[in-house]
Amino acid sequence: MKNSLTWKNIVGYGLGDVANNFAFAMGAMFLLNYYTDTAGINAAVAGTMLLLVRVFDAVADLIVGRVVDSTQTRWGKFRPFILFGAVPLITFSVLVFSVPSFLNDSYKIFYIYLTYMGLGVAYSLVNIPYGSLSTAMTQHPEERAKLGAARTIMASLTYTLLAFVIAPAINDTSGHHQATYTTYTIGLAIVGVALYWICFASTQENITRVVKQPSMKLSMKTVKSNKPLLILCIVAIFTLTGTFSLSAAGLYYVRYILNDMSYFSTLIFIQTFLGAILAAPLVPKMVKSYGKKTTFIIGTIIASVSYLILFFFLDKSVYTAFALFACASFGASLCMTVMWALEADTVEYGEYKTGIRIEGLTYSLFSFTRKCGQALGGSLPAFILVASGYVSNQVQTPETITGIKLAVAIVPALCMFLAFLGMCLYPLTERRYQEIVSEINKRKANSEEFLDSLHEINIYRKKTE
Numbered sequence: 001m002k003n004s005l006t007w008k009n010i011v012g013y014g015l016g017d018v019a020n021n022f023a024f025a026m027g028a029m030f031l032l033n034y035y036t037d038t039a040g041i042n043a044a045v046a047g048t049m050l051l052l053v054r055v056f057d058a059v060a061d062l063i064v065g066r067v068v069d070s071t072q073t074r075w076g077k078f079r080p081f082i083l084f085g086a087v088p089l090i091t092f093s094v095l096v097f098s099v100p101s102f103l104n105d106s107y108k109i110f111y112i113y114l115t116y117m118g119l120g121v122a123y124s125l126v127n128i129p130y131g132s133l134s135t136a137m138t139q140h141p142e143e144r145a146k147l148g149a150a151r152t153i154m155a156s157l158t159y160t161l162l163a164f165v166i167a168p169a170i171n172d173t174s175g176h177h178q179a180t181y182t183t184y185t186i187g188l189a190i191v192g193v194a195l196y197w198i199c200f201a202s203t204q205e206n207i208t209r210v211v212k213q214p215s216m217k218l219s220m221k222t223v224k225s226n227k228p229l230l231i232l233c234i235v236a237i238f239t240l241t242g243t244f245s246l247s248a249a250g251l252y253y254v255r256y257i258l259n260d261m262s263y264f265s266t267l268i269f270i271q272t273f274l275g276a277i278l279a280a281p282l283v284p285k286m287v288k289s290y291g292k293k294t295t296f297i298i299g300t301i302i303a304s305v306s307y308l309i310l311f312f313f314l315d316k317s318v319y320t321a322f323a324l325f326a327c328a329s330f331g332a333s334l335c336m337t338v339m340w341a342l343e344a345d346t347v348e349y350g351e352y353k354t355g356i357r358i359e360g361l362t363y364s365l366f367s368f369t370r371k372c373g374q375a376l377g378g379s380l381p382a383f384i385l386v387a388s389g390y391v392s393n394q395v396q397t398p399e400t401i402t403g404i405k406l407a408v409a410i411v412p413a414l415c416m417f418l419a420f421l422g423m424c425l426y427p428l429t430e431r432r433y434q435e436i437v438s439e440i441n442k443r444k445a446n447s448e449e450f451l452d453s454l455h456e457i458n459i460y461r462k463k464t465e
Helices: 007-038 043-069 079-095 105-137 141-170 178-202 216-224 227-256 262-279 282-290 292-310 318-354 359-387 398-424 430-464
Strands: none
Touching (some): 007 105, 007 227, 007 359, 043 105, 079 178, 141 262, 227 262, 227 359, 262 282, 282 292, 292 318, 292 398, 359 398
């Protein structure tokens, strides 16, 4: 069968994730620091809001997944959400970085809850259809791999670009950066909407499935019996908590420990892009040699050990610290890269156990737990800062410096170690997975033979009547 996708389709799809990260990456890297140092919101209040709203957002994912599955329009099932959801999403991404300075504290808190909840719902309405779109564009494994690579590369480049562009603009510790945030977020909004529309115009849904959804009760029963999925969800929470703790605390590290915001761009480059580039070519070879489970475990060991050693060098040697950041990023990238393949394996396990295949709910549940990890990781640094006596835009005490170091290194090290323990309990080895796939195929073949025999009997009956 000829390949159906062109480079226009592949690049256009990847540009959609650039637009996604104009909202998502901005929040992951800058939002906590914006709330505390620019908007003047107490760190504990900001941390609690980030935790509660992200959990709300994770629940919204499950609802949005059901809504998307039941949608069908003349533009397809997924693309309309990208077309019509672009403007609301990007608008909310501007609003969250535009807390009015004239509001009192109570109204500021109401404002940040309202706008961040709006951003979360709008992001779910665009990102879940966007993530599902690749399965409707092609059934070629090679083409799906190209779409996934385009998305990963575009996302990493966006993180790095934002760090290099925005971090130098907020280099001082005065906290007077509202105009900078407003200017950049409006500019990103305009470009983001254009990129979403290019993504819509450059893609098409070639694979149409008309499959009746199982009831929610039956779907949840299937999920509850899927032990590998449940373990993987717990592992994902720990992995994302560690990763997002570093993302949220990184800006405080370079501002108050290194005293040079120019290092933030380098830190983000190492954390998001360098680790992915180093890990991506090795993952297929490692999976082939050791299996997905062992590859993930190797990644957690590298990351947890690197983060632990990093704690002792954060304020000693910039070069040593950044080298350890690179090692930790490499290990974390191994985990992140192989995690999606592990998630796909759990779909087959669920089908093997119950005879019901529910890719949509499996993806939504996995997304739910990932966002819970993002919520914990994004809010933990705020609580650590409060406990250590953090005061925005001031020279920090030794206790606060230690708190920042804990959020940057010890929290990720502990989380990666817990992910290691969880993955040791994961029951699907490569051999067991192949046995499951063979059994599923055998069942399908037997079912098809049974249906064929029924069909032949019916034909015979008609001839003899």
